[in-house]
Amino acid sequence: MTHVQVKDRSFPHRIGQAAVTVRGAGGAPLAGAQVTVEQTRHAFGFANIGFDFIPLANGENTSENLQRRAELWLDLYNTATLPFYLRGFEPERGKPRTEQLRKTAEWFRDRGVALKGHPLVWHTEAPKWMLGLDQEEVEQLWRQRVRREVSGFAGLIDTWDAINEVVIMPVFEAEENVITPLARAKGRIHMIKLAFEEARAANPNVTLLLNDFDLSTAYECLIEGVLEAGVKIDVLGLQTHMHQGYWGEENMLKTVDRFARYGLPIHMTESSLVSGHLMPAEIVDLNDYQIPSWPSTPEGLERQADEMVRHYKSLLGHPAVQVITYWGVSDAEAWLGAPIGLVFEDNTPKPSYTALHELIKGDWWIQPTTAQTDAEGRFELTGFLGDYRVTGPGGSGAFSLSSSGQAAGLEVTLA
Numbered sequence: 001m002t003h004v005q006v007k008d009r010s011f012p013h014r015i016g017q018a019a020v021t022v023r024g025a026g027g028a029p030l031a032g033a034q035v036t037v038e039q040t041r042h043a044f045g046f047a048n049i050g051f052d053f054i055p056l057a058n059g060e061n062t063s064e065n066l067q068r069r070a071e072l073w074l075d076l077y078n079t080a081t082l083p084f085y086l087r088g089f090e091p092e093r094g095k096p097r098t099e100q101l102r103k104t105a106e107w108f109r110d111r112g113v114a115l116k117g118h119p120l121v122w123h124t125e126a127p128k129w130m131l132g133l134d135q136e137e138v139e140q141l142w143r144q145r146v147r148r149e150v151s152g153f154a155g156l157i158d159t160w161d162a163i164n165e166v167v168i169m170p171v172f173e174a175e176e177n178v179i180t181p182l183a184r185a186k187g188r189i190h191m192i193k194l195a196f197e198e199a200r201a202a203n204p205n206v207t208l209l210l211n212d213f214d215l216s217t218a219y220e221c222l223i224e225g226v227l228e229a230g231v232k233i234d235v236l237g238l239q240t241h242m243h244q245g246y247w248g249e250e251n252m253l254k255t256v257d258r259f260a261r262y263g264l265p266i267h268m269t270e271s272s273l274v275s276g277h278l279m280p281a282e283i284v285d286l287n288d289y290q291i292p293s294w295p296s297t298p299e300g301l302e303r304q305a306d307e308m309v310r311h312y313k314s315l316l317g318h319p320a321v322q323v324i325t326y327w328g329v330s331d332a333e334a335w336l337g338a339p340i341g342l343v344f345e346d347n348t349p350k351p352s353y354t355a356l357h358e359l360i361k362g363d364w365w366i367q368p369t370t371a372q373t374d375a376e377g378r379f380e381l382t383g384f385l386g387d388y389r390v391t392g393p394g395g396s397g398a399f400s401l402s403s404s405g406q407a408a409g410l411e412v413t414l415a
Contacts, residue, residue: 001019001372001373001374001378001379001380002370002371002372002373002379002380003379003380003381003382004037004366004369004371004379004380004381004382004383005366005381005382005383006363006364006365006366006382006383006384007362007363007364008359008363008364009382011316011317011364011384012404012405013319013404014043014044014316014364014384014385014404015382015383015384015385015404016381016382016383016384016385016401016402016403016404016405016406016407017380017381017382017405017406017407018380018381018401018406018407018409018410019378019379019380019381019407019409019410020037020378020379020380020381020390020399020409020410020411020412021376021377021378021409021410021411021412022035022373022377022378022379022390022392022397022411022412022413022414023377023411023412023413023414024393024394024413024414025394025395025413025414025415027413028377029373029376029377029378030373030377030392030393030414031373031374031375031376031377032372032373032374032375033372033373033377033392033393034370034371034372034392035370035371035372035373035379035390035391035392035393035414036368036369036370036371036390036391036392037366037368037369037370037371037379037381037388037389037390038366038367038368038369038388038389038391039365039366039367039383039384039386039387039388040112040386040387040388040389040398041078041112041386041387042078042360042364042365042384042385042386043384043385043386043387043400043401043402044316044322044323044384044385044386045078045079045114045267045322045323045324045325046076046077046078046079046324046360047077047078047079047080047081047116047323047324047325047326048073048076048077048079048080048081048325048326048327048328048329049080049081049082049083049325049326049327049328049329050073050080050081050082050104050108050113050115051082051083051328051333052066052069052070052073052328052329052330052332052333053066053069053070053073053104053107053108054100054101054104056070056107057103057104057106057107057108058100058103058104065346065347068347069329069330069332069343069347072329072342072343072347072349072353073329074111074113075357075361076329076342076353076356076357076360076361077113077326077329078112078113078114079113079114079115079116079323079325080108080113080114080115080116081115081116081117081118081161081269081325082101082104082105082108082115082116082117082118082157083101083118084101084117084118084119084120084149085118085119085122085124085125086122086125086126086127086145087125087126087127087128088125089101090127090145091127091129092129093127093129096148098152101153102153102156105153105156105157106156109156114159115156115157115158115159116157116159116160116161116209116325117149117153117157117159117160117161118160118161118164118211118269119160119161119162119163119164119211120145120146120149120150120160120161120162120163120195120199121142121146121162121163121164121179121191121194121195122163122164122165122179123165123169123172123177123179123180123183124164124165124172124174124175124177126177126178126179130178131176131177131178133178135178135181135182135185138178138179138182139182139186139194142179142194143194143198146162146194146195146198146199146202147198147199147201147202150198150199150202150203150206151202151203154202154203154205154206158203158205158206158207159206159207159208159209160199160206160207160208160209161209161211161237161269162192162195162196162199162208162209162210162211163191163192163194163195163196163210163211164211164212165211165212165213165214166183166188166191166192166210166212166222167188167212167214167216167218167219167222168214169183169188169191170183170184170187170188171184174285174287179191188222188225189222189225189226189229189231192210192226192231193229193231195208196208196231196232196233197231200232207234207235208232208233208234208235209233209234209235209236209237209267209269210223210226210233210235210236210237211237211238211239211269212237212238212239213239213241213270215238215239215240215255215258215259219259220258220259223236223259223262227262233264234264234265235264235265235266235267235322236259236262236264236265236266236267237267237268237269238255238256238259238266238267238268238269239268239269239270239271240252240255240268240270240271240272241270241271241272241286241327241335242271242272242273242274242307243272243274243278243279243286243289243336243338243340244278244279244280244281244283244286245278245281246273246307246310246311249310249311249314252311252314252315253314253318256315256318256320256321257318259320260318260320264320265320265321265322266318266320266321266322267321267322267323267324267325268315268321268323268324268325269323269325270325270327271311271324271325271326271327272326272327272328272335272338272340273304273307273308273311273340273352274294274300274304274338274339274340275296275297275300275301275303275304275339275340275341275350275352276294276295276296276297276300276338276339277294277297277300279338286336287336289336290336291337293337294336294337294338294339295339296331296339296344296350300339301350301351301352302351304350304351304352305350305351305352305354305355306355308342308352308355308356309355309356309359311324312324312356312359312360313359316364326342327340328340328341329341329342329343329353330342330343330344330345330347331343331344331345332345342356364384365384366381366383366384366388378409381401383401384401385401385402385403385404386400386401387399387400387401388400388401390412390414391414392414393414394414394415395414395415396414396415397412397413397414397415398412399411399412
């Protein structure tokens with residue numbers, strides 16, 4: 001019996017083993033047959049933002065440059081975050097850009113990409129047209145917004161950052177907005193309840209994240225208060241923008257451990273590593289660092305590639321982590337103008353792209369491999385949890401490896 005094995009087997013909680021029985025169209029086992037086995041998707045969420053491809057999905061920009069960027073994106077990631085910042089999504093009252101985001105979501109779905117909407121409630125990027133409205137009307141408008149998006153995109157986008165950066169929400173002073181006064185008047189937990197309860201009512205099957213960049217004990221206290229208030233959190237989101245330098249495996253995993261103690265899945269919702277000089281350590285708010293040009297450097301490119309590999313390996317090794325979302329594939333229009341992309345603006349891959357691709361689609365992936373079934377039509381598989389395809393005499397079939405350790409047996413019928 002042929003044993004098909006993934007190269008890197010050092011993450012046992014991410015890997016399953018199974019004896020796969022291959023059957024023909026009539027149902028009989030295909031004994032002694034040559035088949036091709038290949039992986040088609042990881043169960044783990046290798047994610048990135050999909051903002052760049054809104055114009056492509058809507059036919060507004062079908063340039064060769066953007067299509068090439070999409071090819072690079074799709075060859076590495078299986079999960080996309082789409083932007084639902086209300087200021088941009090509904091720039092005029094009553095005129096949301098629903099169809100534009102729907103077409104984008106459908107474009108990704110048709111390419112096998114899972115989706116998350118970001119965010120339903122946030123003080124930053126709140127629409128200017130709400131300024132001057134009384135608080136009760138503001139609250140009702142946000143409740144309606146949550147229900148509208150969650151119900152309207154149900155079945156297409158069923159995972160949402162329900163509310164973003166609540167720790168700072170009542171004391172945010174960088175710009176005037178309608179959410180901060182509401183949070184100050186009614187409290188953080190009230191705002192979280194608003195987002196979670198309305199979203200859950202709109203789609204009972206939704207997966208909702210509480211997401212924050214403030215990973216201090218203040219976030220832990222907030223989580224505990226929310227759980228004590230009876231709010232059901234599905235996932236905890238942790239932002240880790242590292243413009244000032246990689247935190248290192250030890251510090252990163254200590255941080256994850258602090259939040260994993262709540263027994264909830266962890267999504268690393270916003271990760272970044274720079275390929276140029278590091279932002280000065282004395283900068284408190286990353287948004288305060290505004291410079292005209294922030295180029296990559298030879299040393300920075302090498303450092304980013306090394307840190308990318310270390311970052312992903314360490315987080316893949318933590319059983320609570322389900323998704324890692326990197327914040328941009330290209331330097332084009334990167335947040336703060338920082339060189340955080342994995343490809344340059346002209347789509348030339350950086351060393352970080354190559355290094356990460358060698359992990360996700362190399363060491364952690366089974367490329368098309370020939371297997372010989374035994375007398376009972378079986379071959380053995382040791383691979384990362386996810387989806388697989390078998391092709392052989394008479395057609396092809398698919399199956400999923402969904403549990404770590406030794407599976408009792410799986411079957412696939414070729415058609």
